[in-house]
Amino acid sequence: MRKFLPIILIAIIYIAQPVRLSAQTNPLSSSVSTNDSTAKVYLNNFNSAHIGYYGSTQNCEPYNVYAFKYKRNWFLFVSSGENLSFMHINPPIKDKSINYTSSYFEEGIAKSHSVGYTRLVKKKRDVVDMDIYGYYKFNRYGRKVIKGLLYLEYPFYNKGFFKWKIDEEKAKEIAAKKLEKELEPLKIETIKTKLNENIPIEKK
Secondary structure, three states: HHHHHHHHHHHHHHHHHHHHHOOOOOOOOOOOOOOHHHHHHOOOOOOOOOOOOOEEEOOOOOOEEEEEEEEEEEEEEEOOOEEEEEEEEOEEEEEOOEEEEOOHHHHHHHHHOOOOOEEEEEEEEOOOEEEEEEEEOOOHHHHHHHHHHHHHHHOOOOOOOOOOOOOHHHHHHHHHHHHHOOOOOOOOOOOOOOOOOOOOOOOO
C-alpha cells in the first residue's frame, strides 16, 4: 500500500479541478480543492505550519502533508508545488475510509488554525501508511467549530459510538425529503395591526 500512496496523492492533485466543478452543482457530492488561495491565506501559505510528513512521487515531485486531528478524524492538507489538496481520513461514512470534502469544510479547518484554535502535538501517528511526526489538535473553541463543520458536511452526523458511521445514500435521501418538505408553500395568516381610534393620524 505504501508504494501506491504517491500515485494516489498525485492523482488527487491532477483530477482536483474537474471534481470541484462538478461538486458545485450538488452540495452533497464530495470535492477536492486545488490552488485554493483562501485556505493558503488562512494558513499563511504554510510558511509557519508544522510539516507532519515529507514525501515524493515516482516522478520525484516533493509534497508535504500537514495533519489535523479530531477524535477519530484526520484532516490532511497535501501541498505539492502550487497545488493544494485536502482529504478527510476516517470520515463518519459507512464503508468509506477517505472522503474529499467541500471547500467550506477545508476553509473552516484552515481558519480555525489561523485564529489559534489548534495546538501542536509532538507525537508520531500512522495515518494511511504514513508516519506522521507531529500534528495539530483543536482546543475547546476549535472543537466547537469542527463539530459544527461535521454536522454541515455529513447530514445527520452522530458522534455516538454505535451510530458513528452513517449511510451516505440514506443520508442524502433523508436530506432531499427534508428539503422538499421545507420548500412546501406555507400558510401564513395575515396579521392586522389594531389601531386605537383615538390616536390621530396625520394625512400628508
